[in-house]
Amino acid sequence: MRERKGMDRRGFIRASAAGLAGAGATLAAGPVSAAATAGQAPGAPAAAAKVKSYRPLGRTGFKVSDIGIGTSQTFPTEVLKAALDAGVNYFDTGDGYGRGQAERSIGEAIKGRDRKSVFITTKIRFDGLADTAAVAAKLDQSLERLQTGYVDCLMLGPSTAAGVKNELYHQAMAEFKKAGKVLFGGVASHGPRVPGQGDPMEDIMLAAIEDGRFDVLLFVYNFLQKEPGEKILAAAAKANVGTTIMKSNPLGRYYDMKNRMAQMAKDGQPVDDRMRGAMAQMEEQIRQAEPFIRQHGLKTPAEIKAAALKFVLADRRVNTLNLAFNTFDDVQSLVGLSSAGLSGGEKGLLEAYERHLGSFYCRHACGRCEADCPNGVPVNTIMRFNHYFEAQGSEKYAMGEYAALETARADACRTCGGFCEKGCPYGVPVRTLLCLAHSQLTMC
Numbered sequence: 001m002r003e004r005k006g007m008d009r010r011g012f013i014r015a016s017a018a019g020l021a022g023a024g025a026t027l028a029a030g031p032v033s034a035a036a037t038a039g040q041a042p043g044a045p046a047a048a049a050k051v052k053s054y055r056p057l058g059r060t061g062f063k064v065s066d067i068g069i070g071t072s073q074t075f076p077t078e079v080l081k082a083a084l085d086a087g088v089n090y091f092d093t094g095d096g097y098g099r100g101q102a103e104r105s106i107g108e109a110i111k112g113r114d115r116k117s118v119f120i121t122t123k124i125r126f127d128g129l130a131d132t133a134a135v136a137a138k139l140d141q142s143l144e145r146l147q148t149g150y151v152d153c154l155m156l157g158p159s160t161a162a163g164v165k166n167e168l169y170h171q172a173m174a175e176f177k178k179a180g181k182v183l184f185g186g187v188a189s190h191g192p193r194v195p196g197q198g199d200p201m202e203d204i205m206l207a208a209i210e211d212g213r214f215d216v217l218l219f220v221y222n223f224l225q226k227e228p229g230e231k232i233l234a235a236a237a238k239a240n241v242g243t244t245i246m247k248s249n250p251l252g253r254y255y256d257m258k259n260r261m262a263q264m265a266k267d268g269q270p271v272d273d274r275m276r277g278a279m280a281q282m283e284e285q286i287r288q289a290e291p292f293i294r295q296h297g298l299k300t301p302a303e304i305k306a307a308a309l310k311f312v313l314a315d316r317r318v319n320t321l322n323l324a325f326n327t328f329d330d331v332q333s334l335v336g337l338s339s340a341g342l343s344g345g346e347k348g349l350l351e352a353y354e355r356h357l358g359s360f361y362c363r364h365a366c367g368r369c370e371a372d373c374p375n376g377v378p379v380n381t382i383m384r385f386n387h388y389f390e391a392q393g394s395e396k397y398a399m400g401e402y403a404a405l406e407t408a409r410a411d412a413c414r415t416c417g418g419f420c421e422k423g424c425p426y427g428v429p430v431r432t433l434l435c436l437a438h439s440q441l442t443m444c
């Protein structure tokens with residue numbers, strides 16, 4: 001993975017523009033991949049930063065570190081141990097993440113520690129499971145990988161609001177709680193995977209709160225996507241339900257769109273005049289953002305990343321942020337944000353970013369424009385896969401997920417009139433970003 005040191009102003013703008021191409025990809029502060037840690041010996045010096053704030057996770061009674069770990073991919077075990085040493089005590093994972101490897105890494109990291117000192121949330125896919133015995137078999141596999149006798153929370157991932165009533169989940173949970181294998185229930189959502197086949201994230205979260213049987217929620221909230229999160233946070237606070245946040249940083253990592261465009265042209269792929277026009281518009285928008293960069297004296301994207309995370313942390317209704325810990329540097333920089341507030345200057349910075357570059361972020365869990373696509377392209381899902389590729393370093397996973405899509409893919413966008421763009425209230429150049437995402441996710 002690429003390391004970006006000594007970035008000049010132009011480089012900053014380009015990196016910021018990947019908020020754009022990464023469709024919400026993380027504007028990484030520095031080296032962020034497992035590859036980047038390859039040269040670091042296990043047991044590298046623990047970060048000096050320590051968690052300073054622990055917040056009650058709703059009615060679970062557990063006090064979680066405000067900085068948590070979200071392992072949608074596999075992180076180095078030694079880095080996870082360093083995060084634990086720094087006081088991080090919340091893990092979010094899933095049985096399918098890294099084909100079980102994410103759970104294994106956590107199991108290795110917590111080995112020998114006081115199990116009660118950490119809160120572990122995992123998820124199981126209920127599709128195709130016929131009865132509670134089948135669910136129990138899946139849970140047992142997770143427990144084995146995690147090297148623990150129980151998980152603190154088992155999350156359901158329904159695609160509809162009605163799905164929070166999933167009887168199999170609730171029957172299994174009753175058995176698991178009785179056996180002491182699961183302590184609490186939860187719900188996770190980032191909106192429908194397929195256009196028209198599911199409810200918005202907000203509806204699912206509010207239905208879960210209303211249902212009353214869930215203790216923890218996992219949803220999207222960031223400074224470019226406030227509204228649904230605000231409603232969920234308000235309802236959760238009222239019901240004393242725990243709130244864990246994903247995609248708290250909507251910014252992008254360096255992504256050279258021009259190179260990708262050039263590669264597409266070199267490979268003989270259609271790059272028509274309309275597409276070229278869209279690219280030129282994006283370049284112009286980037287050029288216009290230069291005064292914003294100068295005004296704030298920004299040198300690296302990391303300066304905005306910290307402000308983006310502080311925005312979410314500053315909301316006391318948020319219990320913990322699920323963040324990616326790829327390197328020891330991440331432990332230092334992310335844990336260093338614990339208990340941080342958002343200054344007036346940083347607030348202004350985020351507002352300016354939104355004005356200048358906010359249109360390049362495809363809001364997670366949105367999907368509003370999808371009804372305008374005659375080809376049924378799952379815009380938001382594809383942008384999310386590109387986020388996994390571009391921001392989280394999960395290239396293989398992202399490409400695999402994209403290849404497994406049973407709907408139309410974004411190759412359809414190359415010859416399309418871009419009907420979806422009028423349906424986007426944020427002015428996202430949807431067609432261009434989808435073409436670039438397709439190129440990246442298929443490596444062609």
Ligand code: SF4
Nearest residue numbers: 373377413416419420
């Ligand atoms: S560019 Fe065309 S094919 Fe692609 S998502 Fe938009 S409307 Fe659908």
Ligand code: SF4
Nearest residue numbers: 362363366367369424
């Ligand atoms: S309406 Fe805009 S933000 Fe929403 S999914 Fe479409 S492109 Fe993304």
